Amino acid sequence: MLELRPIFDAIGEFLNSILPEFWVTIVSAFGTGAIILGVASVFVLFFVWWERKVSAHMQQRYGPMRTGWHGWLQTIADGVKLLQKEDLIPRDADKLVYLFAPVVCFVAAFLAYVTIPFGEGLIVQDLNIGILYIIAITTFTVVSLLMAGWASHNKWSLLGGMRSAAQIISYEVPLSLSLIGVIMIAETLSMVSIVVQQEGWFWNWYVFRQPLGFIVYYIAATAEANRTPFDIPEAEQELVAGYNVEYSGMKWAMFFFAEYINMLTISAIAVTLFFGGWHAPAPFLDFIPSWIWFVGKCLLSVFVLMWFRWTYPRVRVDQLMAFAWKFMLPLAFVNIILTGFGIYLF
Amino acid sequence: MSVKQLRTEEMLINMGPQHPSTHGVCKLVIKMDGEEVKYIQPHVGFLHRSIEKIAENRNYPQFVPYTDRIDYCASMNANHAYVVAAEKLGDVEIPERAEYLRVIMAELNRIASHLVWLATFTIDLGAVTPFLYAFREREDILDLFEMTCGQRLTYNYMTIGGVGWDIPKEFEPKLRQFLKIFPSRIDDYEDLLTNNPIFLHRTKGVGVLPKETAYEYSVSGPSLRGSGVKWDIRKAEPYSIYDKFDFDIPIGTEGDAWDRYKVRLQELRESAKIVEQAIDGLPGGDFKKKVPLTWKPPEGEVFCRIEAPRGEMAYHIISDGTPKPYRMKIRTASFCNLQVLPIIGVNHMIADLVAIFGSLDIILPEVDR
Amino acid sequence: MELGVFYILAAVIVVSGLLVVTLKNIFHSALMLILCLFGVAGIYILLHADFLAAVQVLLYVGGVTILMIFAIMVTHQLTGKKIKHYNEQPVPAGLIILSLLILLIVSITRTAFEVADKAEPMPTVAVIGRALMTDYVLPFEVVSVVLLVALIGAIVIARRD
Numbered sequence: 001m002l003e004l005r006p007i008f009d010a011i012g013e014f015l016n017s018i019l020p021e022f023w024v025t026i027v028s029a030f031g032t033g034a035i036i037l038g039v040a041s042v043f044v045l046f047f048v049w050w051e052r053k054v055s056a057h058m059q060q061r062y063g064p065m066r067t068g069w070h071g072w073l074q075t076i077a078d079g080v081k082l083l084q085k086e087d088l089i090p091r092d093a094d095k096l097v098y099l100f101a102p103v104v105c106f107v108a109a110f111l112a113y114v115t116i117p118f119g120e121g122l123i124v125q126d127l128n129i130g131i132l133y134i135i136a137i138t139t140f141t142v143v144s145l146l147m148a149g150w151a152s153h154n155k156w157s158l159l160g161g162m163r164s165a166a167q168i169i170s171y172e173v174p175l176s177l178s179l180i181g182v183i184m185i186a187e188t189l190s191m192v193s194i195v196v197q198q199e200g201w202f203w204n205w206y207v208f209r210q211p212l213g214f215i216v217y218y219i220a221a222t223a224e225a226n227r228t229p230f231d232i233p234e235a236e237q238e239l240v241a242g243y244n245v246e247y248s249g250m251k252w253a254m255f256f257f258a259e260y261i262n263m264l265t266i267s268a269i270a271v272t273l274f275f276g277g278w279h280a281p282a283p284f285l286d287f288i289p290s291w292i293w294f295v296g297k298c299l300l301s302v303f304v305l306m307w308f309r310w311t312y313p314r315v316r317v318d319q320l321m322a323f324a325w326k327f328m329l330p331l332a333f334v335n336i337i338l339t340g341f342g343i344y345l346f
Numbered sequence: 347m348s349v350k351q352l353r354t355e356e357m358l359i360n361m362g363p364q365h366p367s368t369h370g371v372c373k374l375v376i377k378m379d380g381e382e383v384k385y386i387q388p389h390v391g392f393l394h395r396s397i398e399k400i401a402e403n404r405n406y407p408q409f410v411p412y413t414d415r416i417d418y419c420a421s422m423n424a425n426h427a428y429v430v431a432a433e434k435l436g437d438v439e440i441p442e443r444a445e446y447l448r449v450i451m452a453e454l455n456r457i458a459s460h461l462v463w464l465a466t467f468t469i470d471l472g473a474v475t476p477f478l479y480a481f482r483e484r485e486d487i488l489d490l491f492e493m494t495c496g497q498r499l500t501y502n503y504m505t506i507g508g509v510g511w512d513i514p515k516e517f518e519p520k521l522r523q524f525l526k527i528f529p530s531r532i533d534d535y536e537d538l539l540t541n542n543p544i545f546l547h548r549t550k551g552v553g554v555l556p557k558e559t560a561y562e563y564s565v566s567g568p569s570l571r572g573s574g575v576k577w578d579i580r581k582a583e584p585y586s587i588y589d590k591f592d593f594d595i596p597i598g599t600e601g602d603a604w605d606r607y608k609v610r611l612q613e614l615r616e617s618a619k620i621v622e623q624a625i626d627g628l629p630g631g632d633f634k635k636k637v638p639l640t641w642k643p644p645e646g647e648v649f650c651r652i653e654a655p656r657g658e659m660a661y662h663i664i665s666d667g668t669p670k671p672y673r674m675k676i677r678t679a680s681f682c683n684l685q686v687l688p689i690i691g692v693n694h695m696i697a698d699l700v701a702i703f704g705s706l707d708i709i710l711p712e713v714d715r
Numbered sequence: 716m717e718l719g720v721f722y723i724l725a726a727v728i729v730v731s732g733l734l735v736v737t738l739k740n741i742f743h744s745a746l747m748l749i750l751c752l753f754g755v756a757g758i759y760i761l762l763h764a765d766f767l768a769a770v771q772v773l774l775y776v777g778g779v780t781i782l783m784i785f786a787i788m789v790t791h792q793l794t795g796k797k798i799k800h801y802n803e804q805p806v807p808a809g810l811i812i813l814s815l816l817i818l819l820i821v822s823i824t825r826t827a828f829e830v831a832d833k834a835e836p837m838p839t840v841a842v843i844g845r846a847l848m849t850d851y852v853l854p855f856e857v858v859s860v861v862l863l864v865a866l867i868g869a870i871v872i873a874r875r876d
Contacts, residue, residue, distance in 0.1 A: 059478035132769040139777030314472025316697045
């Protein structure tokens with residue numbers, strides 16, 4: 001039906017028929033890269049507009065209305081404006097590091113998409129270490145934030161960079177541990193295998209076997225993506241804008257892009273590991289293509305993240321740390337122990 | 347190198363004058379040990395317009411528009427303070443309807459001002475949505491003001507001898523409608539904030555202002571009442587016709603940001619109560635007594651204070667019998683309240699400093715005049 | 716193609732490794748260290764040790780070097796300062812390094828590297844996990860205890876009393 005896999009298979013066959021193997025590898029690698037970049041960019045454009053609309057409607061206003069139907073062109077207009085902006089580099093900045101920080105941030109955000117299954121068979125590379133790879137590669141985000149914070153030569157951005165390092169390292173621990181429960185049940189790290197195991201009715205989804213793990217994951221992931229209530233690295237009211245205070249134009253836009261990409265990443269991981277990935281909640285709904293299910297679930301999760309942001313105040317930095325180490329971490333351990341007992345008993 | 351030889355250094359940071367949460371143009375020079383604030387020095391004066399000196403060159407009735415600019419979030423109250431002082435100086439009797447209208451406007455403006463405070467305070471804590479909710483209600487009040495005097499921010503409404511304009515016909519139904527929905531709207535804010543654990547953690551025990559410190563620095567208004575002092579000029583030294591109304595003075599217990607928040611939210615309800623009583627008892631008749639532009643009060647001096655939304659606002663006017671004051675001193679609450687910030691803000695996280703600054707409800711034009 | 720990738724990675728590792736020790740700015744050195752460790756992770760992937768590669772990135776890039784950068788950033792005297800690379804004892808240092816180099820060259824040329832004939836087990840994670848929990852359970856536990864000791868030691872030093 002509307003599955004996308006056959007299309008890609010056909011393209012692959014076509015390439016194989018006209019090119020030698022080496023070039024097929026190169027072309028398909030760059031091709032998939034371009035497709036992922038394009039798809040994710042479209043998502044980001046949509047998310048920025050959507051977040052503005054969601055927040056506006058939560059706050060009894062309309063949000064963007066002038067650019068196109070209900071302002072749907074607003075993000076593109078903003079992008080054009082950002083492209084035209086003068087690109088300022090502070091005099092005392094460490095230029096090379098300053099230039100590379102947004103690039104690293106951007107690349108790190110995109111690298112996670114190598115092993116996310118967007119639908120049945122729609123995955124760039126189903127790695128054996130799937131989920132571990134994503135956790136590992138997203139740590140580059142924190143490197144970029146530190147680079148940005150340090151290179152800007154601004155005390156506010158330095159504080160922001162330090163905060164983000166402390167926060168992301170702290171939340172990485174409960175985040176990784178919260179996923180171990182699922183891995184224990186699934187007995188694999190491969191994203192595709194995990195999804196395949198959740199086939200059938202929605203009660204096969206791991207969220208019903210790992211509710212605690214899901215809660216810990218979702219909170220920790222919100223913190224990892226620097227979303228409110230855990231957005232202390234950029235805390236506008238305290239640190240002005242944190243690590244990106246000196247950035248302007250497209251460099252700033254890259255950080256912004258990466259933030260929204262990360263939002264999609266954490267949603268995609270949540271959907272893959274806990275909500276059955278591309279599977280429909282009931283077998284008779286299978287006539288709807290798998291990628292629609294996946295994207296739909298992701299959008300729902302992204303909406304919840306936006307909902308958080310526009311509801312809660314921000315926590316304080318020490319409360320954030322205390323929460324990670326004194327509450328989330330023990331909870332994650334409890335989850336692992338409970339899962340162990342569960343596997344042993346059943 | 348052993349651990350003992352290592353030394354730490356404090357980081358000096360200029361917070362402001364361009365900083366999103368200094369409520370205008372205040373500059374705080376702070377020294378930080380990691381995230382902890384160890385020293386605060388507020389630098390004021392960015393908004394100084396020498397209003398007190400201007401007063402010496404204006405006729406008494408001409409000065410009213412300048413009072414608007416002292417506290418642009420509560421212009422009605424600023425007007426009120428000045429006209430009450432001037433009338434006391436010149437012994438002017440004003441019509442009763444004018445008194446009622448003044449109270450209605452002053453209390454409505456108190457509500458509007460507290461709403462602005464609530465909005466900015468929650469934004470200081472990182473919650474954006476209550477900001478727009480509070481501004482929604484403020485909008486209704488501004489509509490009422492606009493209907494009456496044509497202005498939405500600087501009203502120039504009260505004059506020596508009464509008020510500038512009578513209320514139009516549509517005013518009363520609109521006001522009654524507002525008073526009907528307003529309590530439920532306050533419940534909305536409470537739903538969003540009061541029972542929110544993050545909000546509780548961010549405000550409880552933060553920026554505790556002990557009673558004694560508050561006395562020493564002559565803190566006033568809701569910030570003082572948050573520390574548990576039952577002191578409100580509307581009750582303690584009733585001016586205008588406040589002795590005719592029935593209302594409570596909410597007080598806090600600990601003196602932390604949470605208590606200041608609770609006091610202000612309660613004051614919203616109390617002010618609405620006063621407005622309701624005033625509109626019910628609004629008498630007919632004249633709304634102003636003609637006072638000429640070259641009005642000459644007798645020689646002498648007067649000190650008169652009122653309860654503005656941020657605390658005591660007092661005018662000390664010395665008259666030499668000419669149409670212009672010889673000297674005018676304006677006491678504003680924010681200036682005194684700002685002085686406790688270095689005392690109660692130290693040894694807190696920088697995020698708390700922002701919250702404390704917000705909870706004191708400081709408005710910079712009032713600090714600098 | 717694998718060989719080409721290997722040479723690229725090796726070049727990255729060697730160059731960034733050299734830069735780590737020669738750059739004057741300690742923050743830049745730390746960033747180069749990240750690049751170097753990332754290159755090593757790439758080598759692991761070439762060797763089909765994907766689990767090791769992920770752990771390398773997760774722990775060394777995500778943990779160790781971030782903490783190093785963090786420490787550099789809080790020590791305000793170090794950032795932006797040019798660091799002196801040399802001390803007054805170049806002769807003994809040079810001798811030691813020379814002997815180490817000779818030792819390495821000799822050991823590399825003389826060792827007969829064994830090549831495993833069977834394919835590496837897939838997935839690697841399960842095999843590593845089983846090995847850690849059965850054959851190597853004692854070393855594994857000893858390492859855990861060492862880490863615990865380090866943890867407690869850090870807490871004792873950091874405690875304010």
